[in-house]
Amino acid sequence: MDLIEILSFAFRSAVGPLAITFALAAIGLNIHYGYTGLLNIGQVAFVMVGAYGLAITVDVFGGSHVLGALVGLGLAALLAVLLAVPTLRLRADYLAITTISVGEVLRLATRSSQAAPLTRGADGIAGLGGPFYALNPIPPGDYGFWIFQLGSERRVWLMLVGWGLIALMCLLVWALMRSPWGRVLRAIREDEEAARSLGKNVFSYKMQALVLGGVIGGLAGVYYAIQAAGVAPDTFDPRITFYAYVILILGGPGRVLGPVLGALIFYALFQGADVLLRQGAAGGWLPLVEWFGSQAIGATRLALVGLVLMLLMIFRPQGILGDRREMSLGA
Amino acid sequence: MAPDTRPHVPATEEQGSEPSDLVAGEDLALARRARAQLAEVAPEPGVPKPDPLLVADGVRKSFGGLVAVDTRHLEIQRGTITALIGPNGAGKTTLFNVLTGFDRRSEGTWQFADQDISRMAPHRVAQRGMVRTFQMTKALTRMTVMENMRLAATGQTGEHLLSALLPGTWRAQERENTERAQALLERFDLAAKADQFAGELSGGQRKLLEMARALMVRPRMIMLDEPMAGVNPALTQTLLGHVTDLRDEGLSVVFVEHDMDVVMGISDWVVCLAEGQVIAEGPPEAISDNRAVIDAYLGARQDLDEHGPEGVR
Structure with a gap:
């Protein structure tokens, strides 16, 4: 077992572009679920709309990446409004049902042959991100030391921008949630009838929360499209939303x-476990493949993540940053 | 008419009457006169009042085939405590819900302070100064007591998304609201709990918090849905004291209650509902002798002077 390899790979993944994408998506979801109590089970739809907004603007209409990013964010806001109007006046379950299906409908529509002139169907759109890397001020080279390996100058540039975006979004959430505006959101999470009885326009606040969290989800999509240098419909499956929830619950919703x-x-866990299991398979001390077949490593990795989550729910149900006292009050 | 959002304007500057910071724009002397006027009103269903704050006409609410509320005419006199009584299922809470916009009416119109509010969304009704509480207390459990209070202040600049990002635009207002909240918490004996989560309060303290919080809205009328339900006798007395104090400061109070001792003790006027209709209204003494009320609600064995446990059946 090569511990250095495991740790260095875990670190590389934890700070890498995919983790950044998920962190952004989960920040948006935190506004929905963590602060306002909106059960959005289709965060992937906002991510997808952001990614495809950029991709289509650049690929089909020949627009710039900046314009594409703005289109992506705008479409995410539009999607939030469209979802909000019919569902936010109803019980919470309806938003959940609607969002989960909108995510799937968008994915299937995007990969359909009818949409191909715009979306290039199931193959997706490639060749994005050029202008982004053209701005890279970092000299070529390989960065990092010991287990803290970052990778090439392109990857470092991606991470720099990504973590910058995360910092900016966290700052925004922090500023909003300590304000009276954020207080109304939390009141709605606790009991929307009570908020209403105190003169708060609950519908309007839920709408604002859904749009804001959706746009941050769209930002995750824009970032994803650039780091992957393209988009393909089948990457945007419902698992994206579930991973975002796992991340949110792990870290502590409402923080x-x-x-x-x-x-x-x-x-770190997900990728670290992957390396560990593969090492085990290669070294022969963990014959998963021999026992369970070629799918075993991926499945075991997921099972391990599930186990960690279960342990967390048992010993720290409020998430890592959550407040135990708050949790014990229930909702 | 926009709700009064000025934080420190005394409610009244009338001849020597104490300025109350609780009640928005209500004239204390007028409210006292209104209460005195009630003595001359005939005790019959739908009777007009000399100075009504709330006037409802033909309010009807049906759920499918079931008619829950069907009142012909109802007026609530300004500056008084009006009790709403009636058997379970009489439509008291539904009437509350409809009047405050929480349930959509089937038919009818009603004016609050001479303004038609019958199609108004609940939050706007509250902003107009008609604030209700709930039968099951709705403390916002994972917010502190102080946050519960601050939330309820109306007209907060910082509740707009963009100004929320500029603390300079709302800090001063927040400070004023906090001071007023602190004063109210002291009045309701909750000041020591200000930084605790509302979910950590006892049931009785939650009732107190809900009442104090409603006052942060600066209501002209406060509608309490069974404020004494499940509260121990000592706290009931405290709550009653608060209710009469509020009335004496010019606020109009409507409350639903089953305990006839409470109703007889503090109300200026009693409205009895049965099967959705107002079957009787009048001062408490008149109501306790009313044949229709006894038949529908109090029951034959009712003896109000005994204060016995079998007093209400």
Whole structure:
């Protein structure tokens, strides 16, 4: 077993572009679920709309990446409004049902042949991100030391921008949630009838929360499209939302840094476990493949993550950053 | 008419009457006169009042085939405590819900302070100064007592998304609201709990918090849905004291209650509902002798002077 390899890979993943994408998506979800109590089970739809907004603007309409990013964010806001109007006046379950299906509908519509002139169907759109790397001020080279390996100058540039975005979004959430505006959101999470009886326009606040969290989800999508240099419909499956929830619950919902810490830990565990299991398989001391077939490593990795989550729910149900006292009051 | 959001304007500057900071724009002397006027009102269902704050006409609410509320005419006199009584299922809470916009009416119109509010969303009704509490207390459990209070202040600049990001635009207001909240918490004996989560309060303290919180809205009328339910006798007395104090400061109070001792003790006027209709209204003495009320609600064995446990059946 090569511990250095495991740790260095875990670190590399924890701070890498995918973890950043998930951290951003989970920050948006935190506004929905953590602060306002909106059960959005389709955060992937906002991520997808952000990614495809950028991709289509650049690929089909020949727009710039900046314009594409703005289109992506705008579409995410539009999607939030469209979802909000029919569902936010109803019971919480309806938002859950609607969002989970909208995510799937968007994925299937995007990969359909009818949509191909716009989306290039199931193959997706490639060749994004050029102008982004053209701005890279970092001299070529390989960065990092010991187990803290970051990678090439391109990857470092991606991470720099990504963590900058995360810091900016956390700052935004922090500033909003300590204000009277954030207080109304938390009141709605606790009991929307009570908020209403005190003169708060609950519908309007839920709408604002859904749009804001959706736009941050869209930002995750824009970032994802650039780091992957393209988009393909089938990457945006419902698992994205579930991972975002795992990250949020792991870190602590309703905490500014909860989603960020959650993403770090989730990716470190997820990828660290992967390397560990593969080493075991290669070294022959963990014959998973022999016992269970070629799918065994991926499945065991997921099972391990599930186990960690279960242990967390038992011993720290409020998440890593959550407040135990608050949790014990229930909702 | 926008709700009064000025934080420190005394409610009244009338001849020598104490300025109350609780009640928005209500004239204390007028409210006292209104209460005195009630003595001359005939005790019959739907009777007009000399100075009504709330006037409801033909309010009807049906759930499918079931008619829960069907009142012909109802007026609530300003500056008084009006009790709403009636058997379970009489439609008291539904009437509350409809009047405050929480349930959509089937038919009818009603004016609050001469303004038609019958189609208004609940939050706007509250902003207009008609604030209700709930039968099951709704303390916002994972927020502190102080946060519960601050939340309820109306017209907060910092509740707008963009100004929320500029603390300079709302800090001063927040400070004023905090001071007023602190004063109210002291009045309701909750000051020591200000920084605790509301979920850590006892049931009785939650009732107190809910009442104090409603006052942060600066209501003109406060509607309490069974404020004494499940509260120990000592705290009931405290709550009653608060209710009469509020009335004496010019606030109009409507409350639903089953305990006839409480109703007889503090109300200026009693409205009895049965099967959705107002079957009787009048001063407490008139109501306890009313044949229709005894038949529908109090029951034949009712003896109000005994204060016995079998007093209410």
